[in-house]
Amino acid sequence: MTLTARLSRAPALLRAEEPRAKADMIAVAAGCVCLALLIVAIFAPLIAPHQPDTIDAAAISQGPSAAHLLGTDSLGRDVLSRALYGARLSLLGPALVTVVSTTLGTAVAITGTWVGGAFDRVTARFMDILFAFPGLLFAVLAVVAFGAGLIAPVIALSVAYTPYIARVIRAAAVHERQLPYLEACQLLGYSSWRTAAYHLLRNVRLLIVAQATLAFGYSLLDLAALSFIGLGVQPPTAEWGLMVSEGDSALLNGYPYESLAAGAAIVITVVAFNVLGERLTARSQARQ
Amino acid sequence: MLSQARRWILAPLVTLLAASFVLFTAVWLQPGNPLTLILGAKASPAQYRYVAHKLGLDRPMPVRYWDWLTGAVRGNFGTSLVYKQSVASLIAPRIVTTLLLVAYASVIILVVGVTLGIIGGMSPRAAPAVAGLNGLGVAIPGFVAAEMLIAVFAVQLGWFPVLGTGQGLAGRLQHLTLPAIALAIASIAYVSQITRAAVSAEAQSPHVETARGRGLSGPRILRRHVLRNAAMPILTVSALTVASLLAGTLVVEYAFGLGGIGSLLDQSVQDKDSNVVLAIGLILVLVFVITTTALDFLQYLMDPRLRLKGAAK
Numbered sequence: 001m002t003l004t005a006r007l008s009r010a011p012a013l014l015r016a017e018e019p020r021a022k023a024d025m026i027a028v029a030a031g032c033v034c035l036a037l038l039i040v041a042i043f044a045p046l047i048a049p050h051q052p053d054t055i056d057a058a059a060i061s062q063g064p065s066a067a068h069l070l071g072t073d074s075l076g077r078d079v080l081s082r083a084l085y086g087a088r089l090s091l092l093g094p095a096l097v098t099v100v101s102t103t104l105g106t107a108v109a110i111t112g113t114w115v116g117g118a119f120d121r122v123t124a125r126f127m128d129i130l131f132a133f134p135g136l137l138f139a140v141l142a143v144v145a146f147g148a149g150l151i152a153p154v155i156a157l158s159v160a161y162t163p164y165i166a167r168v169i170r171a172a173a174v175h176e177r178q179l180p181y182l183e184a185c186q187l188l189g190y191s192s193w194r195t196a197a198y199h200l201l202r203n204v205r206l207l208i209v210a211q212a213t214l215a216f217g218y219s220l221l222d223l224a225a226l227s228f229i230g231l232g233v234q235p236p237t238a239e240w241g242l243m244v245s246e247g248d249s250a251l252l253n254g255y256p257y258e259s260l261a262a263g264a265a266i267v268i269t270v271v272a273f274n275v276l277g278e279r280l281t282a283r284s285q286a287r288q
Numbered sequence: 289m290l291s292q293a294r295r296w297i298l299a300p301l302v303t304l305l306a307a308s309f310v311l312f313t314a315v316w317l318q319p320g321n322p323l324t325l326i327l328g329a330k331a332s333p334a335q336y337r338y339v340a341h342k343l344g345l346d347r348p349m350p351v352r353y354w355d356w357l358t359g360a361v362r363g364n365f366g367t368s369l370v371y372k373q374s375v376a377s378l379i380a381p382r383i384v385t386t387l388l389l390v391a392y393a394s395v396i397i398l399v400v401g402v403t404l405g406i407i408g409g410m411s412p413r414a415a416p417a418v419a420g421l422n423g424l425g426v427a428i429p430g431f432v433a434a435e436m437l438i439a440v441f442a443v444q445l446g447w448f449p450v451l452g453t454g455q456g457l458a459g460r461l462q463h464l465t466l467p468a469i470a471l472a473i474a475s476i477a478y479v480s481q482i483t484r485a486a487v488s489a490e491a492q493s494p495h496v497e498t499a500r501g502r503g504l505s506g507p508r509i510l511r512r513h514v515l516r517n518a519a520m521p522i523l524t525v526s527a528l529t530v531a532s533l534l535a536g537t538l539v540v541e542y543a544f545g546l547g548g549i550g551s552l553l554d555q556s557v558q559d560k561d562s563n564v565v566l567a568i569g570l571i572l573v574l575v576f577v578i579t580t581t582a583l584d585f586l587q588y589l590m591d592p593r594l595r596l597k598g599a600a601k
Contacts, residue, residue, distance in 0.1 A: 134535035
């Protein structure tokens with residue numbers, strides 16, 4: 001939620017600090033965790049020991065046991081199964097935000113550097129207005145306009161994240177533009193479209209992937225926060241932010257397992273994506 | 289002079305105006321009829337038309353936007369449909385709690401974040417540990433931190449009260465301690481990350497080498513040579529972080545059941561209480577725009593290089 005300028009400023013200061021060999025091992029480990037999470041989300045029905053929405057009145061708010069490894073929630077539903085199934089919506093939202101905002105941000109940045117002039121100035125002004133909204137507030141406004149759920153916040157966050165991504169890609173594109181290979185492309189008579197969309201994009205692709213990875217982590221935090229305060233995904237859906245909130249009353253009675261499981265899932269996911277994103281950013285900037 | 293007025297007065301005003309229009313449009317698009325709250329489902333269409341006319345809800349959107357905007361500039365945000373009292377009187381007592389919470393969290397963020405960052409930046413041995421803590425910290429959202437703090441310090445140990453706002457200044461601070469920590473954790477990590485990077489980059493620079501070679505003491509090098517040059521990124525990131533805390537209160541106040549403007553915004557969105565949503569949204573955007581503008585101005589004052597660049601242009 002407090003992502004202000006985080007996507008763009010941190011990497012520049014953090015670049016090239018750690019030695020390469022060690023950095024890659026950490027990046028690989030983080031990448032493996034990300035991959036494992038995606039696999040869990042896709043194959044949740046095969047992995048989960050119970051159905052996520054089976055209510056069991058005989059097993060309400062229990063601690064961990066052999067039958068329920070992470071205990072049960074206030075309706076007797078299996079917490080582990082809900083956390084595994086919860087990965088699906090909890091990761092789908094950020095994935096959508098990432099794809100849309102990265103595409104938009106890259107398009108705006110590359111077009112802006114290429115076309116320049118009035119187009120560049122107008123988009124810059126528009127981005128300034130978007131910067132004035134904290135991402136979470138923008139998502140809340142979308143909920144006001146279009147109702148709670150997954151779609152409205154996803155669209156709002158996609159728009160809110162676009163300027164952050166555009167700014168980083170733009171800086172890289174401006175730098176690339178003065179390099180000889182792009183001049184060579186123009187001398188060879190390639191069309192602007194081919195030069196920008198193929199040659200320039202190819203050379204900043206690592207940075208684009210890095211920014212997308214970072215955006216994934218931060219949008220996950222925002223979307224989970226929104227469902228936590230009741231403006232995102234609605235019950236009885238299994239979703240991590242919602243689970244943290246639903247586990248609240250059990251937690252006050254000394255059974256923190258539901259909140260803890262969902263909270264840990266969020267933290268682990270975001271750490272993995274952040275670490276991967278920062279390593280990739282550092283690598284792409286070391287290349288330049 | 290003219291370009292400076294444009295940069296620090298006109299540009300923020302235009303941004304604010306555009307942002308207020310976005311705010312109003314979002315609320316205007318809101319599905320459902322807000323009057324259902326006042327009249328109930330049984331009222332006749334004629335009654336609906338009468339009340340809508342009386343409240344000015346039947347006028348075109350640009351007119352309503354203009355009326356709202358001119359009212360807001362004069363501090364008149366209209367009446368809450370749910371509480372039936374003026375929005376200003378609804379927000380006034382709650383904003384004290386929110387500001388206290390944000391101030392408390394800001395102090396924690398600056399003290400702990402900058403200290404951790406300096407330690408990590410100056411001592412190569414502590415650096416990996418600080419970096420690891422930061423990496424973990426930025427990934428802990430306020431609401432997860434809130435639930436964990438409640439589980440440990442309020443339920444298990446019983447050191448702090450779980451809910452409510454408390455009486456008197458001491459009571460208030462005690463009630464706000466856990467929420468302030470929850471609000472601060474991610475930002476501490478972020479401020480510490482930037483501080484560490486800035487300090488360590490500065491500590492390796494030739495002029496600090498020279499200062500060491502001249503035999504200056506560690507604290508003196510830190511104060512006069514490292515921190516002076518590293519101050520700009522630290523200031524930038526601290527200001528932006530603190531500005532974004534206000535939006536973070538939305539989540540933390542909900543988790544701790546605090547009656548601030550964050551939880552009021554959440555409740556008003558669910559109740560479709562549009563005047564309250566508009567007012568709080570505008571406050572959040574206003575604070576954000578003012579902080580970023582002030583920061584820009586401060587950087588300009590502090591760094592003569594920026595001034596020279598402006599003059600050359």
